[in-house]
Amino acid sequence: MGVRTRHATADLRMRRCAAEFVRRVSARSRLPLDYSVDSLGVVDFIVDEMRGEGREPADAGRVLFELGAYTGEVLVRRVGAVWVEFDPEQRELFGRPVGVRTPDGRLWNPLGKVVRRFETGGRESVRALYREARGLPRPSPPRRPGPVRGR
Template identity: 65%
Template sequence: MGRADERVPDAGVPDASGMRAYAAAFVARVTARNRLPLDYSVASLRLVDFLVDGLRKGGADGERARETLLGLGAYVGEVLVRRAGAVWLDLDTGQRACFGQPVGVRMPDGRVWNPLGKVRNRFELGGPEESLQRFWLTLHGRVRREVA
């Protein structure tokens, strides 16, 4: 029998082609009754930090929070797609072993990032070094936008 903290990374996670729709459905579901500004903006990543911290401080265990964390990870990935020029990709066997997730995003410079795992780390470890807002600020490989 496995340890309690072991988890199957693929359970319930759509493949890369389904992540955009998954993120959109999550946003629709969580904003239907709340006025959460999940608008795919870079500024909204601070709200993601706040939401994940609230789950942790509220005493949710990882399994109970799993679906919400997956939705928030899909949302963070979709922010990278929309704002940084990333694309969703199905991770290969080695990447899955490294990241513990079946999907990630590839930046325009070819680097692969793990937004689902980053949200999970924020939940499990907390602290400013796991911030999703900081993740954006230190993110390598973004498309550089021309300022008019």
């Protein structure tokens, strides 16, 4: 199987996974999974809820994979990325079989980003992944007001 065929297969498989996840979740809840950039905040929220419930990674694996597929599909639709099958070296580096390549040639690992959010909490964010993939600067933390000086 050639590289192009592998990438097309990865693309089809991951798009279907994301679409099925959205269909299933939308049938049960009103979560706004519409492939918008704002919906990535919903992904972070879902992962945080699962983490807060004390779920084990093995029990959450399927949903985390689907959330990663959804996140990657947002990058495909909003940044112009394409799904790619990683080569053996990239698989070892990312720990995943697939990811996305942005138009500038960089590779991204949305599946791994979702898992890291689950494992480490708020230090990882799929919204931040989007900003990085778009080449946007990270938002500055809010400034704390300094002490009030004499009047």
